[in-house]
Amino acid sequence: MKRIAILASGTGSNARKIVEHLQGNNHIEVALIASNRKTAGVLSMAEEFGITSSVISRNDFYESDAFLTHLQSAKIDWVILAGFLWLVPRNLIQAFPDRIVNIHPALLPAYGGKGMYGMNVHKAVKKNAEKFSGMTIHLVNEKYDDGAIVFQGRTDIEANDSAEDIAAKVLKLEHEYYPIVVEGLVMAQS
Ligand code: GAR
Numbered sequence: 001m002k003r004i005a006i007l008a009s010g011t012g013s014n015a016r017k018i019v020e021h022l023q024g025n026n027h028i029e030v031a032l033i034a035s036n037r038k039t040a041g042v043l044s045m046a047e048e049f050g051i052t053s054s055v056i057s058r059n060d061f062y063e064s065d066a067f068l069t070h071l072q073s074a075k076i077d078w079v080i081l082a083g084f085l086w087l088v089p090r091n092l093i094q095a096f097p098d099r100i101v102n103i104h105p106a107l108l109p110a111y112g113g114k115g116m117y118g119m120n121v122h123k124a125v126k127k128n129a130e131k132f133s134g135m136t137i138h139l140v141n142e143k144y145d146d147g148a149i150v151f152q153g154r155t156d157i158e159a160n161d162s163a164e165d166i167a168a169k170v171l172k173l174e175h176e177y178y179p180i181v182v183e184g185l186v187m188a189q190s
Helices: 013-022 041-048 058-063 066-073 090-095 118-127 163-188
Strands: 002-007 028-035 053-055 078-081 100-104 132-139 149-156
Touching: 002 013, 002 163, 013 028, 013 041, 013 163, 028 041, 028 066, 028 163, 041 053, 058 066, 066 090, 078 163, 100 163, 118 163, 132 163, 149 163
Parallel strands: 002 028, 002 078, 028 053, 078 100
Antiparallel strands: 100 132, 132 149
């Protein structure tokens, strides 16, 4: 059995899709859901599914090995970021080489980097009158949105699409592909 942890800062709609999808897989368990925000919707979702959850403090994440130790004692094999907005520190990257995955709501390397998250991305895409956007699933290294790309999905943008319309199109792609790409990555390492 492979054990995954999902880290999310917000609603956790992608986290929910992953949890729902993996209920049908006997080889992968979502063993932990963690958030840096104690009011994040993703924590209620964890409770709904009876999944262990925790709130991450800056101190535990950046100033000590406390969060790493937490993952290791939960025997976590893979760390899946789903709308998690903190930069992942070196101790975690080194402990989980090529085992930390992120999703980004644009076609990287475009519209990536610090400050490029959520609606900031879609507003920038709209401002530049892009004809298409999409989502990127990538491995995580020590820089924002910089690791090896695993999968990209693309969607057309109509001239009259608002930033919110673009966000909805991209989120639909994320929900469609993130669960199966995560499953594929984890199964390939089993
Ligand atoms: C998703 O669109 C994800 O791509 C984005 O946050 C959203 C989380 O939505 N991530 C980033 O912007 C990371 N740079 P969710 O909480 O409903 O899954």
